[in-house]
Amino acid sequence: EILEEMLISGMTGIRLNLSHCNLWDKKEWIDAFHQACTHTHQHADLMIDMCGPELRIQNFNGKVEWKDKTQVILNEPLIPRSILTHAQINDIILIDDGKLRLRVQDIQENTLLCEVIFGGILKPRKSIMIEGKTILGPALTENDIKNLKEAKSFGVTAIMQPFVSCKEDLITLKDTLHKLNADNLKIYAKIENQIGLDHLEELIPYCDVLVI
Numbered sequence: 001e002i003l004e005e006m007l008i009s010g011m012t013g014i015r016l017n018l019s020h021c022n023l024w025d026k027k028e029w030i031d032a033f034h035q036a037c038t039h040t041h042q043h044a045d046l047m048i049d050m051c052g053p054e055l056r057i058q059n060f061n062g063k064v065e066w067k068d069k070t071q072v073i074l075n076e077p078l079i080p081r082s083i084l085t086h087a088q089i090n091d092i093i094l095i096d097d098g099k100l101r102l103r104v105q106d107i108q109e110n111t112l113l114c115e116v117i118f119g120g121i122l123k124p125r126k127s128i129m130i131e132g133k134t135i136l137g138p139a140l141t142e143n144d145i146k147n148l149k150e151a152k153s154f155g156v157t158a159i160m161q162p163f164v165s166c167k168e169d170l171i172t173l174k175d176t177l178h179k180l181n182a183d184n185l186k187i188y189a190k191i192e193n194q195i196g197l198d199h200l201e202e203l204i205p206y207c208d209v210l211v212i
Contacts, residue, residue, distance in 0.1 A: 003036035013045030015160065019056075020125050022143060023048070023150045030154055045157045047188060050144045052162035053136035053169075055080045057095065057126050064122040066100065074102075074112040079128055082135050084110050091133075092117070096126035134195045139169040140176060148180055158186040160211065165195045170206035 003014075014033060016026060023030070030046065037044055058077050066072055074093070076084065087093070093102040093114060100122065102114035129135065139161070140148075151159070161173050170189060177183055189207035191197055203210070 007040045007042040015047045017049045047158040049160040051141045059124040066116045066119040068119045092131040139172045160188040162190045164189040167202045
């Protein structure tokens, strides 16, 4: 009922965040959206926001709480190897979009010894980055490709590609969609850091929409 009210009020599309799930997990939500469109005779986009190249904390069991001004150890498999290889002493590690903030004090054999600046509850699959450094994984993750294979059957109309940094990211996505016979899906290029902004002009021919 709420979706129907939103569509009648002028909503022209809806975004489903797939950073922590896949299309099958949200089938009930998607069915409700399509039913609302049918009942209201509205045509609205179903946009899926991919996991993309953002680096994340890995899954773990139990509860981890970090307190301010304490020391913690970061290593694999908790954090991606690329963070370990790019980190330097005094670098600031940002976790969960900066909700947790650490300073690197020492580096020993693929292990970072850090001081907690802003503490809190560490949660799985949250973002991790080094402040001021652009370190990204592959444009499409294994889970992204699984979702793209199912996109048309779920009525998806647009793909939101996160952290686009160069035209090659979008070419990879377009090539994958072509192989899946899904060329008709619109591409939303999400510009989320300085390197993406620096390459903005070269991205325009390879996407339908820019999201900044």
